[in-house]
Amino acid sequence: MMDRGGDWLRGELNNIWGYDDFRYPQRQxxxxxxxxxDCLVVMPTGAGKSICFQLPALVSEGLTLVVSPLIALMENQVGELKHKGWAVDFLHGEMGKGDRTRVIYKLEQQELKLLYLSPETLLSPVVWQIISREDFLINGLVIDEAHCVVQWGKTFRPSYTRLGAIRPSLLQVKHNHPLMAIACFTATASLTTQKIICDTIGLNNPQKFIISPYRQNIQLKIKQIWTPRARKKQLINFLNNTKRQSGLIYIRTRKEAENISNYLNQNGYVNKSYHGGLPSIKRRQIEQDWLEEKIKFVVCTNAFGMGINKQNLRWIIHYQVPLLLSDYLQEIGRGGRDGKLSQALSIISESTGIFDNTDKKTRSFFMAQTLQYYQETQNLLPNFSRQSTNFVSKENELYLGILTTAKQLNWLNPFQFQLKLNQPQKKINEMIKYEKQLIIQMEQYLTTKSCRWSFLMGAFNHQINSSFRCGVCDNCTKN
Structure with missing residues (x-):
């Protein structure tokens, strides 16, 4: 039995990672x-979230399941712990059959301390059958990058909204099972987002650790342009001043990421484009080349960068800005993990979009797509039975995410549900209104004349002095 007298936690931190002490609120x-x-943890990128769940998993009996959204994120974190000799692994759909079989065997034999997997893999028949065994000891469930529950659960990755049924379902079959804790971690969450995460995942009176997103070493700058040519010129001017430092260029669509990457390569700025449509082996190679600085920057969609630990990321350009402030904050937060200065430049069209309607078209496209999901959900409601048990299928899963967030159904387990319709049209219309407000909020940030960090902290419900000025954003330095 481990001696837990004295400061054993700090001793374990030093043994595993070599750090002398915790940063607040890691120990707590x-x-x-x-x-x-149960815990809800909102900490800026680079503040050490992963240690908060890795350490208790490694020193406890049983398995901790870590739901992670991206393969690169899983492989990055698992690789570091495997190198230290710990019994950790990952499972995802792009693994070879042999590797997958090997990990599933270790899972069956309860040889693992930590298993990283996507929500889709966690809810796959083979994994669910193993972890549902009465003798299978699970000590915790971690939802890493928990903002995905809100931002992806309603549309892109609806399996996230079924995660709240996991603990109740497992405890029904594990009668002598000790209480399983759930911890949700993210770098950004407004009060509304926090509530949706807690409700959807089913957190039980969670302890909340909410840290300000403020990062004084990240310089925020917005550059307004009038034409597509000026957008490219602004990009080139910035790259000429980076002195071959490591960076990322974010673009919202796969096609445009490839176009801009090719344009830069043709002009002597060596890079690779990265998006979710590339084969997995190619994505892994690009990630590795960037981490090892074989290439200095990547032109990418939001599929790149989440959770990847690169300390010396000196600049991030939003060639096209995201729709939501939370996405923006996530992406700029990947810079300057070493505490040194990092630049975050966003290039935007002037507000009318007369000469360059790139931003308007992108906003309209993604908003129309979201509204279509909501409309199709409303149209599908008559097909569900309110009395009987309904089953998840590929055809209805997308809409169940929206209905879960709108609190219009009960999950009996991760695979079966019952409707509890209570003014569904009204609830869905409220969600549509909220989505539109978030887009307006992003536009307000881009055009504000006040301190940009002050705006961001206010948007994420952090109280600040009315006279606060960061001193590093373009508005503060200009004034």
């Missing part, structure tokens, strides 16, 4: 998780 989160308390 770890102690809460070890005490089987």
């Amino acid at each position: 989160v770890i102690e809460s998780f070890l005490a089987k308390r």
Whole structure:
């Protein structure tokens, strides 16, 4: 039995990672998780979220499941711990059959301390059958990058909205099972987002650790342009001043990522384009080449960068800005993990879009897509039975995410549900209104004349002094 007298947690931190002490609130989160308390943790990128769940998993009996959204993120974190000799692994749909079989065997034999997997893999028949065994000991469930529950669960990755049924379903078959804690981690979450995460995942009176997103070493700058040519010129001017430092260029669509990447390569700026449509082996190679600085920057969609630990990322350009402030904050937060200065430049069209309607078209496209999902959900409601049990299918899964967020159904387990319709049209219309407000909020940030960090902290419900000025954003330095 491990001696837990004295400062054993700090000793384990030093043994595993070589750090002398914790940063706030790492110790508090770890102690809460070890005490089987549910947690919601909102900490800036680079603040050490992963240690908060990795350490208690490694020192506890049984398995901790980590739901992670991206393969690169899983492989990055698992690789570091495997190198230290720990019993950790990952499962995802792009693994070879032999590797997948090997990990599933280790899972069956309860040889793992930590298993990273996507929500879709966690809910696959083979994994669910193993972890549902009465003798299978699970000590915790971690939802990493938990903002995906809100931003992806309603449309892109609806399996996220079924995660709330996991603990109740497992405890029904594990009668003598100790209480399983759930911890949700993210770098950005407004009060509304926090509530949706807690409700959807089913957190039980969670302890909340909410840290300000403010990063004084990240310089925020918005550059307004009038024409597509001026957008490219602004990009080239910036690259000429980067002195071959490591960076990322974010673009919203796959096609445009490839176009801009080719344009830059033709002009002597060596790079690779990255998006979700590339074969997995090619995506892994691009990630590795960038981490090893064989290429200095990548032109990418939002599929790149989440959770990847690159300390010396000196600049991030939004060649096209995201729709939501939360996405923006996530992406700029990947810069300057080493605490040194990092630049975050966003290039935007002037507000009318007369000469360059790129931003308007992108906003309209994604908003129309979202509204279509909501409309199709409303049209599908008559096909569901309110009395009987309904089953998840590929045809209806997308709409179940929206209905879950709107609190219009009960999950009996991760695969079966019952409708509890209560003014569904009104609830869905409220969600549409909220989506539109978020887009307006992003536009307000891009055009504000006040301190940009002050705007961001206010948008994410962090109280600040009215006279606060960061001193590093373009508005502060200009004034």
